[in-house]
Each structure stands twice: as structure tokens, then as C-alpha cells.
Amino acid sequence: MIAWDADGHVYESEQTFSDAYWDAALADRRPVVVEASPGRLSWMIDGRAFPVSSGPNQALGGTPASKGGVPARTPASLEVNPIESSELRSAAARIAHIERERIEVQVNYPTMLLTWPIAHDPQLGAAIARAYNNWMADLSSQAPDRLKWVTVVDPTDPRAAAREIERTSELGSSGVMLLGMVGEKHLDDPTMEPVWEAASDLDLPVSVHVGFCCPPLGNLYTTSNDTMVVPFAFTVLMAFQRIVSTGLLDRYPRLRVAFLEAGCSWVDFMVERITERLEGPLGRRRGREYSSELLPAEYIARGQLAFGFEVEEGQLPYFVDRYGPDCLLFASDIPHVHRVLDAVNVLEERSDLNGEVKQKLLVDNTARFYGIETRADGVATS
Numbered sequence: 001m002i003a004w005d006a007d008g009h010v011y012e013s014e015q016t017f018s019d020a021y022w023d024a025a026l027a028d029r030r031p032v033v034v035e036a037s038p039g040r041l042s043w044m045i046d047g048r049a050f051p052v053s054s055g056p057n058q059a060l061g062g063t064p065a066s067k068g069g070v071p072a073r074t075p076a077s078l079e080v081n082p083i084e085s086s087e088l089r090s091a092a093a094r095i096a097h098i099e100r101e102r103i104e105v106q107v108n109y110p111t112m113l114l115t116w117p118i119a120h121d122p123q124l125g126a127a128i129a130r131a132y133n134n135w136m137a138d139l140s141s142q143a144p145d146r147l148k149w150v151t152v153v154d155p156t157d158p159r160a161a162a163r164e165i166e167r168t169s170e171l172g173s174s175g176v177m178l179l180g181m182v183g184e185k186h187l188d189d190p191t192m193e194p195v196w197e198a199a200s201d202l203d204l205p206v207s208v209h210v211g212f213c214c215p216p217l218g219n220l221y222t223t224s225n226d227t228m229v230v231p232f233a234f235t236v237l238m239a240f241q242r243i244v245s246t247g248l249l250d251r252y253p254r255l256r257v258a259f260l261e262a263g264c265s266w267v268d269f270m271v272e273r274i275t276e277r278l279e280g281p282l283g284r285r286r287g288r289e290y291s292s293e294l295l296p297a298e299y300i301a302r303g304q305l306a307f308g309f310e311v312e313e314g315q316l317p318y319f320v321d322r323y324g325p326d327c328l329l330f331a332s333d334i335p336h337v338h339r340v341l342d343a344v345n346v347l348e349e350r351s352d353l354n355g356e357v358k359q360k361l362l363v364d365n366t367a368r369f370y371g372i373e374t375r376a377d378g379v380a381t382s
Contacts, residue, residue, distance in 0.1 A: 001102070001344060001348050001358060001359070001362055002102050002103065002104045002344070002362070002363070003102060003103050003104065003330050003332070003343075003344045003362040003363060003366075004103070004104060004105040004106075004107075004330070004362065004363045004366035004367055004372070005098065005103045005105065005106040005107060005330060005331060005332045005334070005366070006107055006258070006260070006308065006329035006330055006331050006365075006366040006369065006370070007107065007109060007207075007209075007260050007261060007308055007329065007331030007332070007333065008098070008103075008106040008107065008108045008109065008331070008332050008333070008334045009108060009109050009110065009111050009333060009334065009335065009336055010086070010087065010088045010108050010109075010110065010111065010136070010335075011062055011063040011064070011065050011086045011087045011088075011111050011112075011335065012031075012063050012064070012087075012110060012111060012112045012113065012132065013033075013063070013064065013065070013066060013087040013089075014032075014033055014064075014066075014067070014068075014069075015087070015089070015135065016131060016132055016135045017030045017031050017032075017128070017131050020134075020135075020138070021131040021132075021134040021135045021138070022127070022131045023127045023130065023131070026123075026124065026127050029046060029124055029127075030131075031043050031044065031045045031128065032044050033064045033066075033067045034067075035067065036049065039072060040072065041064045041065070041066070041067055041072045042064070043063070043064055043112065045118060045119050045124075045128075046119050046120065046121060046124055048119075048120075050112060050115065050118065051115075053224070054222075055222055056218060056219045056220070056221065056222050057212070057215055057218035057219060057231075058212075058218070058221075058222075058224060058227045059115040059212045060224060060227070060228070061111045061112055061114065061115070062086070062111060062335070062336060062337065063111045063112045065083060065086060065087060066083055066087065071083050080335075080341065081097070081334065081335035081337070082097060085097035085334075085335060086335040088108070088136075088139050090139070090142065091139060091140065091142035091143035091146070091147055092142070092143075094106070094147060095143055095146055095147070097334065097335075098146075098332070098334065101332060101334070101341075101342055101343070101344060102342075102344040102345070103332060103334075103344065104146070104363075105145075105146055105147075105148065105366070105367075105372065106146065106147055106148065106332070106334070107148040107149065107150065107174055107175070107366070107370055108136065108140070108147065108148065108149045108150070109149075109150060109177055109207075109209060109260075110132060110152055110177070111336070113128070113129070113132060113152050114179070114209060114210070114211035114212065115211060115212040115213070116154075116155070116179055116182075116211065116212070116213050117154075117156065117183070122154060122156045122157055125154040125156065126154040126157065126160055126164070128154075129152045129153055129154050129164065130164065132152050133149075133151055133152060133164070133167075133168045133171065133173070134171075136149040137149070137168065137171035137172055137173070140172065141172065144172060148174040148370065148372065149172075149173060149174060150173060150174055150175040150176060150177045150207060151164065151165055151168040151169075151173040151175070151176045151177065151204070152177055153165060153176065153177075153178075153195065155178065155179075155182045155192065155195065156182065156183075158191050158192050158193070158194045158195050159194045161194070161195050161198075162194035162195055162197065162198035165195065165198040165199060165202065165204065166198060166202065169202045169204060173204065174204070174205075174370045174371070174372065175204050175205045175206065175207055175370055176195070176199050176204050176205070176206045176207070177206075177207050177209050178195070178206060178207070178208050178209070178239075179208070179209060179210075179211035179212075179213035179235060180208055180210070180211070180213060180214070180234075180235025180236045180237075180238050180239035181213045181214040181217075181235045181238060181239070182213065183213070183214065183215060184214070184215075184216060186238070186239070186242045187208070187239050187242055187243060188242040188243060188246045188248050196248060196251075196252055196255065197252070199252075199255065200252040200254055200255045203254065203371065205255075205256040205257065205258060205306075205369055205370060205371070206255065206256070206257050206258070207257075207258045207259075207260050208236055208239045208240070208243075208257065208258065208259050208260065209236075209260045209261060210232050210233045210235070210236055210260065210261045210262050211232065211235070212227075212231060212232060213235055214231060214235050214238075217230070217231045217234070217235070218231040233261075233262045236259050236260075236261075236262040237262070237266055237270055239259070240259055240267075240270055241270060241274060243257055244274060244292060244296045244299055244305070245274055245278075245291075245292050245296075246291055246292065247291040247292050247293070249292070249294075249299050249304050249305075250292060250293045250294070253304070255304060256303070256304055256305075256306065256369055257304060257305055257306070258305070258306040258307065258308065258329060258369060259305075259306075259307050259308065260307075260308040260329070260331065261308050261331065261333065262308065263308070263309060263310045263313055264307045264308070264309040264310075264313060264315065264316070264319050264328060265313060265314075265315045265319075267307055267319065267323070268315075268318075268319070268322065270296070271295075271296040271297055271300075274295075274296050275295050275296060275297070278292070278295060279295065297323065300323050300324075300327055301323075301324070303326070303327075305327060306327045306328070306329050306365065306369050307327060307328055307329065308328075308329050308331045309328050309329070309330070309331075309361070310340070311330070311340055311343045311344075311346045311347040311350075312340060312346060316328075316350075316352070316353065317352045317353060320353065320357055325356075325357045325360045325361065325365075326360060326364075326365060326368075327365065328360075328361050328365060329361075329365055329366055329369060330343070330344075330347070330361055330362050330365075330366060331343075332344075344362065347361065347362065348362075
């Protein structure tokens with residue numbers, strides 16, 4: 001079996017913010033790579049270092065992985081995730097990489113930009129997002145039938161973000177990435193309406209990805225383990241609750257929303273808890289707390305919601321039995337070091353899922369969610 005990867009990644013590099021992609025008016029403010037200590041590199045963004053590896057509001061990531069084209073170190077992981085592929089130095093390098101793991105089509109997401117705000121000046125944040133989108137459009141255009149990408153926006157200015165969604169749709173974007181919170185604001189905040197409206201009007205799916213995006217939550221945790229368990233992942237659950245409970249999916253019935261890289265085992269817990277509040281004795285008749293027309297499971301059945309999953313996740317058969325196989329999206333997480341290697345093979349060898357379900361999880365659902373057209377032989381078209 002082969003796979004269509006709904007959630008791969010790239011490492012932002014010096015090329016991302018080079019003159020070819022960066023706003024010349026902000027030439028003296030572009031992110032730069034510095035040697036923080038022997039063998040360890042950091043981004044300097046408006047005088048602040050990334051990653052943040054200690055204390056509250058940690059923001060972790062594998063980038064920057066090189067300076068001047070030279071890798072920071074040469075661990076064995078470079079054999080698994082070559083720097084030329086990780087930094088998307090060429091489409092050919094990434095295609096050679098994904099073919100080794102039996103992936104035909106890959107939709108890519110950022111790494112450094114899973115932290116937001118990455119700059120405290122919205123003008124600079126928007127410039128960083130634009131440069132990233134320009135870079136991804138350019139490199140992916142070298143193999144548009146194999147490499148796809150999603151738009152990154154600075155959500156602090158939703159009207160400008162909507163304009164960026166419109167611009168990048170013309171460049172070939174396959175979707176829009178949001179993190180689970182915008183600082184202290186939920187994704188259904190009225191100020192975010194231009195973003196949802198633009199995505200719906202352009203028929204671009206929205207992916208809510210795990211990430212560091214809620215400083216008040218990040219302030220509560222000071223170790224990397226705690227940070228990765230709660231602030232990094234739980235904002236996806238927070239976004240799910242708001243999106244299915246506040247009428248957003250009713251206002252935009254064509255909108256497709258995915259929740260990525262948090263697995264799928266949490267979904268049943270959240271569906272049950274939200275449904276209890278909607279339908280139970282303290283539910284819908286209580287008043288105006290919830291304004292959704294449908295229950296969470298009904299939005300799933302209607303095809304508006306999708307979820308990433310882990311190939312070794314124990315609850316996959318239960319999820320398929322309860323919610324069906326059409327809303328689960330395969331993700332390789334290439335090139336992140338914590339990923340499951342040869343994930344396609346791991347899923348294929350599972351005996352608790354049949355071949356039809358595996359086909360949907362590996363290929364069909366990704367194609368449908370992103371609206372990727374295919375030829376009669378199943379190959380994607382640009």
C-alpha cells in the first residue's frame with residue numbers, strides 16, 4: 001500500500017527568509033540563525049531567541065537545523081531524515097525521502113511556525129508568514145502533483161490573514177493552518193470571522209494543529225515533558241469544543257476542519273462531554289450557552305470534521321466502529337524525530353483493521369479533505 005500524507009512537516013531554514021521570499025522593506029528584521037553555543041543553533045527574531053528550551057512558555061522544535069547550509073550536528077537521525085529533505089532544499093530531495101516510506105503525496109506544515117506569536121510585532125509576524133508561504137509555494141511548485149502545502153497566517157490581524165489566504169490560494173495552497181488558540185482568544189472569537197469566511201469562500205479546509213499558542217497556559221508548565229503534554233496538545237481539544245459548540249459549522253456548512261497531531265483517542269471523551277452538556281438536564285434548554293444546531297457526532301457524520309491519528313493507536317478500531325472510517329487522516333510527521341518510522345508499514349500490518357478501512361485511512365480521506373483531484377490511476381493532479 002502507498003499513502004497520501006495529510007500532515008508532513010518542513011524545517012524552516014535560512015532559505016525560507018532569503019531575499020527571494022522576504023519583504024525587502026523589512027530587510028533588517030528578517031529571522032537569522034546564530035550559534036547559541038557549540039553545536040547548538042538558534043533563530044534570532046526581533047532580538048528574541050527560538051527555540052525556548054527552559055522555563056515557562058517553552059517552544060521546542062528541530063529548526064534551525066543548519067547555518068550556511070551546514071548541519072548543526074551529524075546525528076544518526078540525519079540518515080533517517082536527510083537535511084536536504086528536512087529543509088526542503090529541493091522537491092527532488094523530499095520526494096526521494098517520502099518514496100522510501102511509501103508516500104505518494106504529502107501535504108506539508110511548518111515547524112518553527114507551530115509557535116505563535118513567533119514575533120511580538122504583528123507586522124513582523126505577518127512578514128514571517130508571507131515569506132514562509134512564498135517559499136513553500138515556490139519549492140512545492142517543482143512537483144505540484146506530489147508536494148502540497150497549507151497557508152500559515154498571523155491570526156492577530158484576522159482581516160490581513162484573510163487577505164493572505166486569498167493571495168496564497170492563487171499560489172496553490174491546499175488549506176489553512178491555525179493553532180488551537182490565538183493567545184487568550186478562542187478560534188470562534190468574533191474577530192476571527194474573516195479567516196473562517198475566507199477559507200469557506202475559497203473551499204480551503206482548515207487544519208487546527210498542535211502548537212504553542214496560549215501563553216497563559218504555557219506559563220503553568222516549566223519542563224519540556226509537561227509542555228509537550230499539555231500546552232502543546234490540549235489547545236486542539238479547546239478548539240474542538242468551541243468549533244462544534246458555537247454555531248461556526250452552521251454558519252459555514254461547506255467548511256471542513258481537521259484536528260491534527262493529537263491522535264484520535266481524545267475525540268470520544270470530548271464528544272461525550274459536549275453532548276452531555278447539550279442534551280442532558282443542564283443542556284440545550286438551559287439557554288444560550290451553546291448555539292450549535294447539531295451534536296458533535298452529527299458534524300462528524302456530515303463530513304465537516306476530520307482527525308489525525310497515530311498508526312499504533314490502540315483505539316483506532318473503536319473509533320472506526322463508532323464514527324466510521326471516513327474522518328481519519330494519515331500523517332507521517334516527517335521529518336520530526338519523535339515520529340514512527342515507516343508508518344505506512346506499521347498501519348498496513350495491523351490485523352484489527354481491514355483493507356478497505358486502511359485504504360481510506362491512507363489515501364482516500366486525505367484526498368477528499370484537501371480536495372486533491374486524482375487521475376483514473378489514483379495519482380494526484382496538480
